[in-house]
Amino acid sequence: QLAKFLFAILFISFSLNSEAQDHDLAIIPKPFSYEKVAASFLVHQATAIQTDEKSNAQAAYYFQNEVLKATGLSLGIKKSALNNVISFKLVPLKGKESHLYQIKMTAQKVEVSAATEEGLFRAAASLLQVLKQSKNVNGAYALSCWNITDKAFFEWRGLMLDESRHFFGKEKVKQILDWMAFYKLNKFHWHLTDQPGWRIEIKKYPRLTTVGGVGSYSNASAKAQYYSQEDIKEIIAYAANRFIEVIPEIDMPGHATAANLAYPQFSGGGSPKYPEFTFNPAKEGTYQYLTDILKEVNVLFPSQKIHIGADEVHFGNQHWNVDADVQKLMKEKNFTSLKEVEHHFLYRMGDSILKMDNEILAWDEVVDSKLPVAQTTVFWWRHDKPDVLKQALAKGFKTVLCPRLPLYFDFVQDEKHQIGRKWDGKFVTIEQVYQFPNQDILSLEGAAKLVQGIQANIWTESISTENHLDYMLFPRITALAEAAWVKPDTKDYTLFKQRLNVHLKYFGESGLYYFYPFSPEKF
Numbered sequence: 001q002l003a004k005f006l007f008a009i010l011f012i013s014f015s016l017n018s019e020a021q022d023h024d025l026a027i028i029p030k031p032f033s034y035e036k037v038a039a040s041f042l043v044h045q046a047t048a049i050q051t052d053e054k055s056n057a058q059a060a061y062y063f064q065n066e067v068l069k070a071t072g073l074s075l076g077i078k079k080s081a082l083n084n085v086i087s088f089k090l091v092p093l094k095g096k097e098s099h100l101y102q103i104k105m106t107a108q109k110v111e112v113s114a115a116t117e118e119g120l121f122r123a124a125a126s127l128l129q130v131l132k133q134s135k136n137v138n139g140a141y142a143l144s145c146w147n148i149t150d151k152a153f154f155e156w157r158g159l160m161l162d163e164s165r166h167f168f169g170k171e172k173v174k175q176i177l178d179w180m181a182f183y184k185l186n187k188f189h190w191h192l193t194d195q196p197g198w199r200i201e202i203k204k205y206p207r208l209t210t211v212g213g214v215g216s217y218s219n220a221s222a223k224a225q226y227y228s229q230e231d232i233k234e235i236i237a238y239a240a241n242r243f244i245e246v247i248p249e250i251d252m253p254g255h256a257t258a259a260n261l262a263y264p265q266f267s268g269g270g271s272p273k274y275p276e277f278t279f280n281p282a283k284e285g286t287y288q289y290l291t292d293i294l295k296e297v298n299v300l301f302p303s304q305k306i307h308i309g310a311d312e313v314h315f316g317n318q319h320w321n322v323d324a325d326v327q328k329l330m331k332e333k334n335f336t337s338l339k340e341v342e343h344h345f346l347y348r349m350g351d352s353i354l355k356m357d358n359e360i361l362a363w364d365e366v367v368d369s370k371l372p373v374a375q376t377t378v379f380w381w382r383h384d385k386p387d388v389l390k391q392a393l394a395k396g397f398k399t400v401l402c403p404r405l406p407l408y409f410d411f412v413q414d415e416k417h418q419i420g421r422k423w424d425g426k427f428v429t430i431e432q433v434y435q436f437p438n439q440d441i442l443s444l445e446g447a448a449k450l451v452q453g454i455q456a457n458i459w460t461e462s463i464s465t466e467n468h469l470d471y472m473l474f475p476r477i478t479a480l481a482e483a484a485w486v487k488p489d490t491k492d493y494t495l496f497k498q499r500l501n502v503h504l505k506y507f508g509e510s511g512l513y514y515f516y517p518f519s520p521e522k523f
């Protein structure tokens with residue numbers, strides 16, 4: 001029986017090796033360097049995954065699980081194996097990047113090596129893609145062999161999801177995290193609070209979710225939707241298993257309507273168009289209240305980073321109409337402008353974050369605030385204000401690039417698309433995402449040292465269903481991943497499109513409702 005089986009394997013491997021496999025390596029994002037080896041490695045039910053004594057086998061477990069999903073094969077994990085083995089090994093490698101890895105493939109063995117667990121994990125994602133591109137002959141998968149050495153260009157490869165405007169829930173978030181892992185994205189920025197809904201349970205202030213969680217952007221009376229602290233822990237663990245860090249955003253002092261409806265005593269008012277938009281910066285109790293909220297957030301999220309929004313405060317009476325309180329504060333502190341009140345607010349909350357040993361993250365409005373440069377990361381989002389980016393870099397702020405154009409994924413991908421945003425007729429094509437950031441940005445003074453990476457933001461005022469979310473995210477997520485991972489001067493859009501063409505079928509197989517870009521006029 002065994003002899004028969006081995007013979008069959010031999011036969012398959014012979015027949016496949018004799019076939020020319022001239023397609024290029026279709027890994028997205030493209031590895032740093034790779035070369036084809038003239039052989040195939042067969043994955044079948046007797047293939048073993050081997051792990052290192054020193055390793056916690058996280059990459060091996062991920063690979064095992066994904067192989068089952070992709071092929072139906074349930075491979076064993078062993079400490080030692082001789083032939084037909086995929087081994088994950090921790091070894092000292094040159095280079096200090098945690099995502100660095102190597103894959104060496106021969107007909108007998110696949111050797112994955114990295115200096116860190118993360119490196120092994122990134123390698124597993126690459127190998128999984130090679131497996132998905134293999135040929136299935138009678139239940140055995142013939143992987144074409146490659147030698148790969150890989151590392152990321154940007155350390156921050158992010159995706160932000162706004163679940164305040166519309167709530168998508170745990171299963172959708174996990175699915176997104178799966179795709180992020182598949183494409184080596186590593187930061188999930190979770191926008192959990194805003195005008196329509198507060199989506200994170202805070203034990204000390206339960207009304208934030210029971211009252212603040214009611215409604216969405218398109219349906220003010222939708223029943224309360226939010227994540228319990230247990231849900232949040234589950235998502236964080238799911239992400240951590242995929243080497244994705246989850247960063248919470250609690251937006252303040254603006255975008256606070258949902259919270260203010262729950263606890264009006266801390267509201268700073270608003271305007272008819274944006275009711276109860278800000279927290280009250282002139283009340284001492286506000287700082288205690290928000291600090292208590294952030295204390296729970298800090299304990300929940302291991303990232304040691306809290307994003308405090310700080311966007312679109314829209315100062316002035318129109319929004320900030322707690323005139324008596326604010327005037328009193330201004331007199332007390334000798335402030336002459338409302339901008340100073342805003343900065344006072346940010347400084348106080350930044351101080352709370354630093355006391356918890358967290359880093360401060362915020363949108364680019366904070367460039368001229370007094371937040372400490374060494375502990376603050378600025379998210380540049382206003383593409384029409386390049387000076388703000390220059391200012392952030394000149395001051396020495398760490399910076400994440402996520403300009404509306406071309407990194408807001410609530411903008412449509414194609415001019416024919418009707419639902420979604422455009423900006424003066426402009427929108428966000430796959431190619432524009434792919435080509436970001438351009439040389440002008442990369443060569444700005446300070447950029448090499450301070451730009452942490454790039455991030456796409458999916459705001460969801462105009463996105464209310466899972467299908468629509470898919471449609472905005474896919475396939476642009478692939479262009480984002482490649483722009484984040486690959487050294488900019490080695491990107492090649494024409495070759496990327498060929499690899500993307502291979503990946504589009506994965507979206508279909510997974511039941512995603514994605515944008516299919518390959519009609520002649522699209523590319």
Ligand code: TNX
Pocket residue numbers: 311312363381410459460461
């Ligand atoms: C501005 S981007 C916002 C969001 C909106 C987005 C799209 C940013 C920091 N603030 O609150 O969702 O535009 O409409």
